[in-house]
Amino acid sequence: MTFARSLLASAAATALMAGAALADPAIIFDLGGKFDKSFNESAFNGATKWAEETGGSFAEIEMQSEAQREQALRRLAEDGANPIVMTGFAFATVLGEVAPDYADTKFVIIDGVVDAPNVRSVVFKEQEGSYLVGMLAGMASESGTVSFVGGMDIPLIHKFACGYAQGVKAANPDATIIQNMTGTTPAAWNDPVKGSELTKAQISQGSDVVYAAAGGTGVGVLQTAADEGIFSIGVDSNQNHLHPGSVLTSMLKRVDVAVYNAFTAGADGIEPGIVALGLAEGGVDYAVDDNNAELITEEMMTAVDAAKEKIIAGEIEVHNYETDSTCPAM
Amino acid sequence: MDVMPKWAEVILVPLISLILAALLSAVVILAIGENPIKAVSIMVDGSIGGVRGWGYTLYYATNFIFTGLCVSVAFHARLFNIGGEGQAMLGGLGVALVLLYIPFPHWSLALVAASIGAALFGALWALIPAWLQAARGSHIVITTIMFNFMAAGLLNYLLSNTLKPAGQSDPASAKFDAAYDLPTLNSILTDLGFQAARDDSVNVTFLLAIAACFAVWFLLWRTRLGFQIRSFGQSETAAKYAGISPLKITVIAMLISGGLAGLMAVNTAMGEQERLVLNSVEGAGFIGIAVALMGRNHPFGVFLAALLFGFLYQGGAELALWTSIPRELITVIQALVILFTGALDNMVRTPLANLFLHLRKGKEPPETAPPPPGPKRPDHEPEGTVKEA
Numbered sequence: 001m002t003f004a005r006s007l008l009a010s011a012a013a014t015a016l017m018a019g020a021a022l023a024d025p026a027i028i029f030d031l032g033g034k035f036d037k038s039f040n041e042s043a044f045n046g047a048t049k050w051a052e053e054t055g056g057s058f059a060e061i062e063m064q065s066e067a068q069r070e071q072a073l074r075r076l077a078e079d080g081a082n083p084i085v086m087t088g089f090a091f092a093t094v095l096g097e098v099a100p101d102y103a104d105t106k107f108v109i110i111d112g113v114v115d116a117p118n119v120r121s122v123v124f125k126e127q128e129g130s131y132l133v134g135m136l137a138g139m140a141s142e143s144g145t146v147s148f149v150g151g152m153d154i155p156l157i158h159k160f161a162c163g164y165a166q167g168v169k170a171a172n173p174d175a176t177i178i179q180n181m182t183g184t185t186p187a188a189w190n191d192p193v194k195g196s197e198l199t200k201a202q203i204s205q206g207s208d209v210v211y212a213a214a215g216g217t218g219v220g221v222l223q224t225a226a227d228e229g230i231f232s233i234g235v236d237s238n239q240n241h242l243h244p245g246s247v248l249t250s251m252l253k254r255v256d257v258a259v260y261n262a263f264t265a266g267a268d269g270i271e272p273g274i275v276a277l278g279l280a281e282g283g284v285d286y287a288v289d290d291n292n293a294e295l296i297t298e299e300m301m302t303a304v305d306a307a308k309e310k311i312i313a314g315e316i317e318v319h320n321y322e323t324d325s326t327c328p329a330m
Numbered sequence: 331m332d333v334m335p336k337w338a339e340v341i342l343v344p345l346i347s348l349i350l351a352a353l354l355s356a357v358v359i360l361a362i363g364e365n366p367i368k369a370v371s372i373m374v375d376g377s378i379g380g381v382r383g384w385g386y387t388l389y390y391a392t393n394f395i396f397t398g399l400c401v402s403v404a405f406h407a408r409l410f411n412i413g414g415e416g417q418a419m420l421g422g423l424g425v426a427l428v429l430l431y432i433p434f435p436h437w438s439l440a441l442v443a444a445s446i447g448a449a450l451f452g453a454l455w456a457l458i459p460a461w462l463q464a465a466r467g468s469h470i471v472i473t474t475i476m477f478n479f480m481a482a483g484l485l486n487y488l489l490s491n492t493l494k495p496a497g498q499s500d501p502a503s504a505k506f507d508a509a510y511d512l513p514t515l516n517s518i519l520t521d522l523g524f525q526a527a528r529d530d531s532v533n534v535t536f537l538l539a540i541a542a543c544f545a546v547w548f549l550l551w552r553t554r555l556g557f558q559i560r561s562f563g564q565s566e567t568a569a570k571y572a573g574i575s576p577l578k579i580t581v582i583a584m585l586i587s588g589g590l591a592g593l594m595a596v597n598t599a600m601g602e603q604e605r606l607v608l609n610s611v612e613g614a615g616f617i618g619i620a621v622a623l624m625g626r627n628h629p630f631g632v633f634l635a636a637l638l639f640g641f642l643y644q645g646g647a648e649l650a651l652w653t654s655i656p657r658e659l660i661t662v663i664q665a666l667v668i669l670f671t672g673a674l675d676n677m678v679r680t681p682l683a684n685l686f687l688h689l690r691k692g693k694e695p696p697e698t699a700p701p702p703p704g705p706k707r708p709d710h711e712p713e714g715t716v717k718e719a
Contacts, residue, residue, distance in 0.1 A: 059651075061651060064650075065609055065612050066502070066607045066608045066609045066610070067598065067602075067603060067607055067609060067610045067612050068612075068647070070529075070530070070602075070603070071386065071529065071531075071647075072651075074527070074528060074529050075382075075651065078382070078527060078528070089499045089500065090499070090500045092499075092500070093498070093500060093502065093505070093605075101528050152499075153490075154499040155499060156499060184486060184490035184501060185486055185490070185501055185608055186501075186608070
């Protein structure tokens with residue numbers, strides 16, 4: 001009897017401790033891996049920056065399988081993590097189901113849209129940033145042929161490709177644009193070997209600037225471009241440092257800022273609804289630093305910055321592939 | 331081979347193997363600089379320390395029971411079905427097609443129909459390798475492995491192109507009708523007024539899995555077909571001599587095996603995810619091989635082994651969640667369990683058999699003492715006879 005009681009008491013104590021241990025924010029990285037040097041890593045950097053500045057701690061989960069998204073999400077919500085940030089469109093369906101069950105928890109989904117009173121959906125105007133790097137590609141290309149390697153074949157990635165194509169055409173109306181997607185499953189986010197093969201194939205077709213919007217797959221694209229002596233363009237994180245002299249620039253998608261802001265706002269400060277971050281909001285941009293300063297001439301810089309101003313002012317409207325699933329420039 | 335009493339054979343040998351595997355795992359955890367005791371407590375707490383943990387442990391166990399039975403039935407006919415993974419994937423397709431395109435008034439009817447669909451698709455996916463083995467002599471290990479890849483490719487194609495609803499980026503089917511949600515342990519507990527988790531984890535499919543255990547036992551040991559399967563497995567020539575058709579038995583055993591693997595999808599697709607996603611099998615087809623090995627191809631053994639692997643799987647997920655121990659380490663632990671219980675079985679069995687022989691010798695020397703010139707270690711006897719022959 002006494003034994004049973006003490007057992008119960010200790011069980012209750014552990015249950016309480018488990019609940020109290022986690023009023024922290026949490027982040028879930030989707031397939032592709034936390035250290036993909038791109039999308040997920042950018043999110044991780046944002047979370048780390050918050051932890052370093054505030055001294056707080058956060059829970060994190062790296063997805064290993066498509067089938068466990070719901071389990072991971074509920075696990076964090078039930079343990080009291082708040083807010084919960086998740087990276088990737090693939091969470092949209094699952095979150096739509098889970099969010100109503102945890103009305104007191106705030107969720108932030110990046111790259112996906114979920115309509116619920118406790119969900120903030122953060123999407124980016126990737127077409128705008130891609131337009132700028134497309135202009136740089138069009139001006140840097142000597143062969144007049146540039147290329148694009150996408151990760152998974154989904155509308156989101158076509159949005160990158162379409163913005164890029166429009167930028168290339170703006171700089172060089174006669175340019176040829178080659179586009180390839182790595183695959184149709186989430187495995188396409190982490191397949192550097194195939195990324196490398198696609199790049200080689202594109203080079204053999206004359207491409208001398210390649211833009212990778214493919215998560216971890218992009219590592220292989222950038223590596224091959226460096227090996228073969230052509231220019232590449234990184235994505236999401238600033239990837240200029242990976243191969244200085246070969247990476248022309250990177251299309252910055254400030255996932256880190258989105259995560260940082262969510263963590264800083266905290267459960268009470270997060271406003272539900274959809275936010276679209278473009279050039280005007282500083283959500284996307286192109287990267288210039290010591291690694292690529294020599295590659296971008298004064299003339300290129302002026303042209304791109306002028307276009308940037310015009311996009312912000314609304315004088316240039318970059319077509320968004322997701323609105324009608326077509327791309328005028330391709 | 332009655333060197334050991336039955337209880338030692340069934341319980342002691344696997345238990346000692348498990349302890350050895352656990353010890354070695356502890357060494358591995360120590361080697362990467364983590365505390366093994368803390369790791370074990372996290373695993374235990376996360377898998378059997380509460381309703382939520384139990385829910386997922388039993389959920390995974392349900393998967394492993396089906397795939398374990400799948401491998402066992404084939405094993406009894408001396409067929410090594412490595413295609414459980416692909417057969418379960420196709421089972422998922424069966425579930426999805428039934429639930430997406432046929433309307434049902436109640437979840438129970440939907441469950442029956444989905445089970446039939448799952449078993450049918452799984453069985454059909456096993457049919458071609460079975461026929462190739464029986465009629466053409468193509469080795470079933472090779473063909474079933476190849477069929478796993480084909481299943482993955484087929485599902486990938488269908489989910490990305492045909493079954494994916496318009497406007498969705500994720501390669502997954504549409505949600506099944508909410509009316510088909512299966513009652514789960516959590517929902518039943520909540521209805522009874524207890525506080526439970528809100529996951530869709532273990533559900534009525536668990537009962538289906540237990541029923542499948544009984545059905546497989548009945549089939550193998552209480553029916554004429556089961557006898558034919560087992561005789562065919564023991565000796566093909568003898569079975570042929572007795573008038574058993576190898577082609578028929580190979581095909582039937584594989585159909586049953588594939589059907590059992592397919593049934594797993596009822597648990598994952600209908601019970602938990604409520605839609606068909608890529609990779610919903612999550613390697614359960616391969617774990618089924620370990621489960622069958624450890625369960626000695628007996629449904630009750632498969633049931634126990636599936637519980638153990640359910641615990642390892644759920645505990646492992648928790649471990650990856652709350653420590654810096656990578657999830658891959660769980661695969662290492664599982665591999666050690668498989669290694670010790672399957673491949674290194676004799677390492678434990680032989681010394682244990684010797685021990686029991688000694689004990690018995692000490693107790694009742696006149697009856698069981700071997701004649702003076704006889705071999706001291708009877709377990710080595712078969713080897714000796716083979717050499718002489």
